[in-house]
Amino acid sequence: MTCAASLACAASLLLGPYGSNAAHAMSQARSFTAEESTTINLFKKATPSVVSVTNLATRRDAFTMNMMEIPQGAGSGFVWDKEGHIVTNAHVINESANVRVTLGQDEYMARVVGVDMDKDIAVLQVVLPQPAQLGPAGQGVEPTIPATMPGGNTMPRPVYPKLAPVTTPLSQDLPKVQPLCVQLSVDNLEVGQRVYAIGNPFGLDHTLTTGVVSGTGREIQSVSGRPIQGVIQTDAAINPGNSGGPLLDSSGCVIGINTAIYSPSGTNSGVGFAIPADTVRSSVTQILEFGKVVRPMLGIAFAPDQAVEALGVKGIMVLNAREGGPAWKAGIVGTSRDEYGRLVLGDIIRTVNGTVIRSSTDLYRVLDKAQVGETLDIEVLRGSSTEHVNVTLAPSDA
Structure with a gap:
């Protein structure tokens, strides 16, 4: 038997009675289960509305004496409306008025519209590069901190100066993304229902993790020391960088903002917390209307x-x-x-x-x-x- 004949015989044994048809069938894309398809479609629909948020500190280079923007913290956020408003956690921007937002493949500067330290919520607005609306050399404006505060709170609150309104309609220049839908209430949440967290943990953009509602009605402390009530507990993996990102239900609507984890090591331990949509909507509505939250x-x-x-x-x-x-x-x-x-x-x-x-x-x-x-x-x-x-x-x- 020749070498060529031997190879042909071996190939026929490997391919079996169906020959090349079996190999062709293996190469075709497999079908997804109904649950997998739901998750894939939800991720594709929601991802364009989830952003990366980086707060910047302005420092003078010791050698060149030039002013430089240095990233000092990062997190996630999501598009609230078509006017370019972004919702994130207050601790993500860390009292800085110099914030950069990554939307898709594009980066924009953002102004701080207002913060609610008591509920750890901040509202940003994407702005187009118009120097007249930014501070010196486009560096933004740092917040001022009042010496005393009402209500006996021990943590200083940043007071963000009012910036000139954006004159160019943002919708004409920003990518055409739809804001995420936000549930009116989470009172009907059930322990065990599926949830999805999208964010940028450890700088890895648009990461999806899934889990269930592990508990409702939890209570955590905000950055001001005031308790946040009605918090959602989930086992969906939440890590540093997820803060400010949305927690979604199976319909793709926001039921909370991922804000904290319970972990001695600082990484996911299966116990994550999200500020409920009711609280988020209340704070954001006041910030957009008055620039602050009144309590x-x-x-x-x-x-x-x-x-x-x-x-x-x-x-x-x-x-x-x-x-x-x-x-x-x-x-x-x-x-x-x-x-x-x-x-x-x-x-x-x-x-x-x-x-x-x-x-x-x-x-x-x-x-x-x-x-x-x-x-x-x-x-x-x-x-x-x-x-x-x-x-x-x-x-x-x-």
Whole structure:
């Protein structure tokens, strides 16, 4: 038998009775399951509306003395509307007004429309390169930080200067992307339903992870220390860089913003959290209309919970009632020193409208449900006596 004949015989044995037809069948693309097709289509539809967000710091080069933009943090975001508004986490922009957004293959500068530190939400707007709308040399404008803040919050809030409105319609120059649909409410979420997270973990753009709703009604702390309630827990992999990206349901609508993970190592451990769409919509709507979020406040500064516990006291210890504020007008007394320099404890808030207050989280929960102009019945421990005062809440920017 010749060499050629031997090769032909071996080939016929390998191909079997169907010969080249079997090889052709193997080369054809396999079909997807219904679940796979749903996931693929959802990703293709949503991906163009998910962006990468990079906050930049301006530094002077030590050798050339030129001003340079240095990336100092990155995350994700998504398109909110056709006017170029982008929603992300407040901690992603990290109090910087110099932000770059990557939309598809294109990069744009973005202005900060407003932030809600209490709910860890920020709204940006993509701007076209018009030097008159940016700071010197197109570097943006850094925020100013007020010395004191209403409501007794301990973390400074950036105040972003109002920029000139964009004169060129963004829709004419930006890629034609559709904003993601946002669910009106997540009250009907069920534990076990499928969810999808799209973001840019570790700088890997447009990464999709899937999972389920692991729990609802969770509570986490925002960057300002104020609790965020109604948080969605998911086992979809969320890693650094996913912050600000959307958490989607099986219809492709946003049910939350991926914001945090519970992990000693800082990487995914199967416990991720997303700010619910209800909270996102409320904050974004106010920011777009007023440039800020207004909440009711008491106008007090209070001691950290740990310090109060160390004193063996239960409640909120008032350090200061801001002059002219709601608490000051109602007669709430702050902490002071007597003529000998000894510390005289201020009022201890024990209940608000009958709700027992054991920590700052309890107080914030009550305030989140209250309205500006509402009068609260507050029970305080003053010295050894208990007193009731009526406090009418004022807006947080008053």
